[in-house]
Amino acid sequence: MDGDTGDIDGIRAQAQQALRGRCSDAEVAAAKRLVLQLRNQRDYALMAQLAEALARRDPDDATNRRLHAQCLIETGQVTPAIELLRSLSRRLRKDDPEFAEVTGLLGRAWKQIFFDAGDKAGAGAREALRRAIDAYRGQYERDPAANTWHGVNLLALLTRARMLGMRVAADLDPQAIAREVVAALQATPEDRRDAWFLPTLAEASLALGDWTAIEDNLRRYVAAPDAKAFQIASTLRQFSQVWDLESDERGRALVDLLRARLLRLEQGELRLSPGQVQRLREQPPPEAGRPEAVLGVYGAQTYQWWRTGIERAASVAAIRQKLGGRAGTGFAVRAGDLGREPADELLLLTNFHVVNASGAHGALRPEEAEVAFEAADPGRIYGVAQILWSSPVDRHDAALLRLDPPLQAIRPLPIAAALPALDDGAQVYIIGHPGGRDLAFSFQDNELLDHEGPPQGRPQIPGVVRLHYRAPTEGGSSGSPVFNSRLWQVIGLHHFGGKLGVHRLNGKEGTYGANEGIAMQSIVAAMRN
Amino acid sequence: MAHVTFIHGIANKPPEADLLRIWREALANAADPLPLGDYGVTSSLVYWADLLYEKPDPDIAAHEGVLENTAAAVDGGGGDEPPTPRSERERAFLEALRRHLTTLSDAEIDAGPPPVPASPQGTLERVPLPWFLKKPIMNALLRDVHHYLFDVEFAPPGKTPVRIQQAIRRRFVDKLGAPTVTRPHVVVSHSMGTVIAYDCLKRVPACPLVDGLITLGSPLGLDEIQDQLRPEWSRDDGFPRARVGDGWTNVFDRLDPVCGFDPEFGNDFRDRGAEVVRDVAVSNDGAWRHSITKYLRQPAVTGELRRMLGL
Numbered sequence: 001m002d003g004d005t006g007d008i009d010g011i012r013a014q015a016q017q018a019l020r021g022r023c024s025d026a027e028v029a030a031a032k033r034l035v036l037q038l039r040n041q042r043d044y045a046l047m048a049q050l051a052e053a054l055a056r057r058d059p060d061d062a063t064n065r066r067l068h069a070q071c072l073i074e075t076g077q078v079t080p081a082i083e084l085l086r087s088l089s090r091r092l093r094k095d096d097p098e099f100a101e102v103t104g105l106l107g108r109a110w111k112q113i114f115f116d117a118g119d120k121a122g123a124g125a126r127e128a129l130r131r132a133i134d135a136y137r138g139q140y141e142r143d144p145a146a147n148t149w150h151g152v153n154l155l156a157l158l159t160r161a162r163m164l165g166m167r168v169a170a171d172l173d174p175q176a177i178a179r180e181v182v183a184a185l186q187a188t189p190e191d192r193r194d195a196w197f198l199p200t201l202a203e204a205s206l207a208l209g210d211w212t213a214i215e216d217n218l219r220r221y222v223a224a225p226d227a228k229a230f231q232i233a234s235t236l237r238q239f240s241q242v243w244d245l246e247s248d249e250r251g252r253a254l255v256d257l258l259r260a261r262l263l264r265l266e267q268g269e270l271r272l273s274p275g276q277v278q279r280l281r282e283q284p285p286p287e288a289g290r291p292e293a294v295l296g297v298y299g300a301q302t303y304q305w306w307r308t309g310i311e312r313a314a315s316v317a318a319i320r321q322k323l324g325g326r327a328g329t330g331f332a333v334r335a336g337d338l339g340r341e342p343a344d345e346l347l348l349l350t351n352f353h354v355v356n357a358s359g360a361h362g363a364l365r366p367e368e369a370e371v372a373f374e375a376a377d378p379g380r381i382y383g384v385a386q387i388l389w390s391s392p393v394d395r396h397d398a399a400l401l402r403l404d405p406p407l408q409a410i411r412p413l414p415i416a417a418a419l420p421a422l423d424d425g426a427q428v429y430i431i432g433h434p435g436g437r438d439l440a441f442s443f444q445d446n447e448l449l450d451h452e453g454p455p456q457g458r459p460q461i462p463g464v465v466r467l468h469y470r471a472p473t474e475g476g477s478s479g480s481p482v483f484n485s486r487l488w489q490v491i492g493l494h495h496f497g498g499k500l501g502v503h504r505l506n507g508k509e510g511t512y513g514a515n516e517g518i519a520m521q522s523i524v525a526a527m528r529n
Numbered sequence: 530m531a532h533v534t535f536i537h538g539i540a541n542k543p544p545e546a547d548l549l550r551i552w553r554e555a556l557a558n559a560a561d562p563l564p565l566g567d568y569g570v571t572s573s574l575v576y577w578a579d580l581l582y583e584k585p586d587p588d589i590a591a592h593e594g595v596l597e598n599t600a601a602a603v604d605g606g607g608g609d610e611p612p613t614p615r616s617e618r619e620r621a622f623l624e625a626l627r628r629h630l631t632t633l634s635d636a637e638i639d640a641g642p643p644p645v646p647a648s649p650q651g652t653l654e655r656v657p658l659p660w661f662l663k664k665p666i667m668n669a670l671l672r673d674v675h676h677y678l679f680d681v682e683f684a685p686p687g688k689t690p691v692r693i694q695q696a697i698r699r700r701f702v703d704k705l706g707a708p709t710v711t712r713p714h715v716v717v718s719h720s721m722g723t724v725i726a727y728d729c730l731k732r733v734p735a736c737p738l739v740d741g742l743i744t745l746g747s748p749l750g751l752d753e754i755q756d757q758l759r760p761e762w763s764r765d766d767g768f769p770r771a772r773v774g775d776g777w778t779n780v781f782d783r784l785d786p787v788c789g790f791d792p793e794f795g796n797d798f799r800d801r802g803a804e805v806v807r808d809v810a811v812s813n814d815g816a817w818r819h820s821i822t823k824y825l826r827q828p829a830v831t832g833e834l835r836r837m838l839g840l
Contacts, residue, residue, distance in 0.1 A: 301558050418569025424546055426566050455530045455711045486557050486564035
């Protein structure tokens with residue numbers, strides 16, 4: 001189920017090339033491997049394009065069709081995925097290795113319909129759950145030792161069905177299946193254990209209530225240096241949605257750890273609704289020493305980092321048009337941190353092109369805008385009382401707002417004293433409302449590419465220090481805070497995103513695809529002047 | 530802005546960029562985290578393993594300080610043989626250095642060592658690891674220190690021979706003087722890296738100034754090594770005052786066998802007779818106390834580095 005993974009830029013470039021050119025048979029074979037690599041990197045848009053192109057060239061390639069169906073599921077197009085998978089399962093022989101994958105994915109599609117349903121007890125949801133169970137069961141019973149992932153999904157859904165009081169597959173005993181799956185996994189020789197071994201074992205242990213095994217296997221899974229975003233996201237979905245692990249105090253830390261690990265991975269974007277952030281913030285902290293005991297030193301640090309990120313999210317606001325949708329993002333700052341008085345006043349910083357006095361550049365005028373900290377206090381709506389300071393789009397693209405009523409009970413975000421060093425692997429994180437959707441943590445390709453700050457930077461616009469980073473921001477992210485990677489301090493104000501052909505900084509020749517932010521310290525310096 | 534220059538110790542290492550990342554990660558994941566990059570602190574590494582080893586160690590995970598199951602994971606990677614002395618002076622040096630590491634002969638080690646209580650504090654006998662891991666450590670230490678201090682002309686297979694001390698000194702001086710280095714500038718050295726850092730800061734006139742020096746798990750307290758640093762070194766005037774501005778902090782674990790029986794420097798590196806080096810004892814975890822990542826995760830180390838960098 002795994003494919004080689006490598007540098008995401010390289011994979012994308014190869015995929016784009018494969019889409020553009022006429023391909024030899026060898027190149028088609030290479031492009032098929034790329035589909036799997038794109039899946040592992042969770043680049044579903046490009047994956048769909050490439051799978052479609054390959055299907056036209058080779059419509060009988062079942063693996064490519066199955067991966068295409070997986071892509072459809074991951075992007076919310078579950079019904080066409082089911083049609084595709086049914087057609088595939090009809091034409092494949094039952095002993096074809098692809099048949100097991102296809103039936104498993106069919107189960108996954110029905111499972112998704114069940115979990116997407118608002119009313120889990122409704123007829124549609126129950127039918128989806130029943131079909132998912134049937135799909136996993138059929139394949140598991142064909143060869144229990146070889147199909148442990150079907151077994152563990154069967155187990156999870158049976159447990160869920162029992163919780164809902166559904167009489168489905170009444171002849172099956174989840175505990176017996178769990179024991180069977182654990183035994184089959186433990187009998188697998190070490191050199192044949194794939195990347196799913198540990199999470200599958202953890203999941204089967206969950207059904208047996210064996211917390212030592214659950215924690216041990218998940219800890220090892222998360223600590224693996226070659227963990228992939230796709231896998232961690234799958235495990236996270238399974239543990240949070242199917243098993244509802246967060247309802248248990250011991251399980252909560254494990255789910256948080258999976259989320260934190262996902263965010264640390266390349267392409268590890270995580271989207272959380274404001275309600276989810278609120279719930280996570282309200283969870284009581286674990287007992288002292290408990291994260292270390294359960295998660296190990298690495299896991300405990302990752303967990304603390306994640307908790308800090310969740311806290312920061314509560315200080316990020318949606319800027320909306322009154323009676324309209326979201327127009328951008330802003331964040332709470334302390335006036336004193338910007339050199340202003342009264343020092344303890346809480347203010348909101350956003351882009352000039354999101355809010356300005358004249359509505360220039362498509363911005364909202366103050367009287368048109370409303371602000372909500374949706375992850376902290378979604379019911380409280382603020383108006384914009386005053387624009388205290390602004391700098392136009394071609395300079396800092398910033399607007400400092402005083403809100404009405406005055407902003408209270410929101411923690412201001414800490415501002416970094418310096419831009420990060422441009423070491424190999426320097427990263428940035430953005431929290432915002434991309435595409436006008438729910439609050440999102442944006443962590444894909446979060447590489448800091450360059451900046452104009454010390455010691456090497458040479459700002460091209462006097463007094464304006466820009467930074468470039470690679471993260472998949474969309475419209476709506478404008479005005480988001482850009483954080484450094486460990487301390488969660490704001491280093492920049494996100495200015496524009498996702499553009500190709502951006503001129504490199506510091507007089508370097510050429511262009512690249514990059515997002516641009518304005519360094520907070522240059523905004524603070526401009527305000528002081 | 531500020532800059533940290535690291536210099537590594539004995540045995541083979543991963544490629545330079547990976548090793549530098551591992552060291553930075555260790556600081557960032559410390560009990561008192563110090564993510565240098567987030568503070569805008571740049572860093573570089575004086576890398577010299579390639580002068581003594583054929584190719585970098587590809588087992589990067591072994592160097593992260595958690596595993597203690599291979600020679601590479603306990604500073605013994607590279608498969609060194611003990612060096613062959615070229616003179617009586619070198620022979621005496623190697624024998625004396627070896628005595629600090631173990632009282633056992635090779636034959637006794639091979640036959641199975643006697644029970645631990647018979648062995649003196651600070652030797653490899655006290656390290657609860659098997660000898661198939663400890664012997665490579667001893668060989669790496671003897672070989673690497675010897676080749677440096679006696680400026681042996683050497684090349685690993687496939688490379689051009691160089692005078693080891695001269696080549697490493699050049700790298701150290703070049704790295705410290707690179708245009709990307711900003712002040713305050715602190716050198717953090719580990720193990721034999723401290724011997725190199727001290728040698729350059731005290732004895733190489735072209736070596737640039739630094740603002741602080743932090744030495745971790747270093748064998749510089751051993752008389753035999755100090756003797757090789759004369760005449761520039763003396764007990765009363767051993768501090769490299771001309772090139773180290775803000776002070777020198779030496780951190781050690783008493784169960785780290787590379788520091789040997791004499792892990793404290795205050796008395797041995799005085800500044801015009803005054804004790805100025807700040808010796809700090811820490812306790813690393815696990816069986817192998819010499820691990821650099823364990824030292825870097827110590828609050829005493831991150832706190833001292835934070836202070837020297839003015840963060």
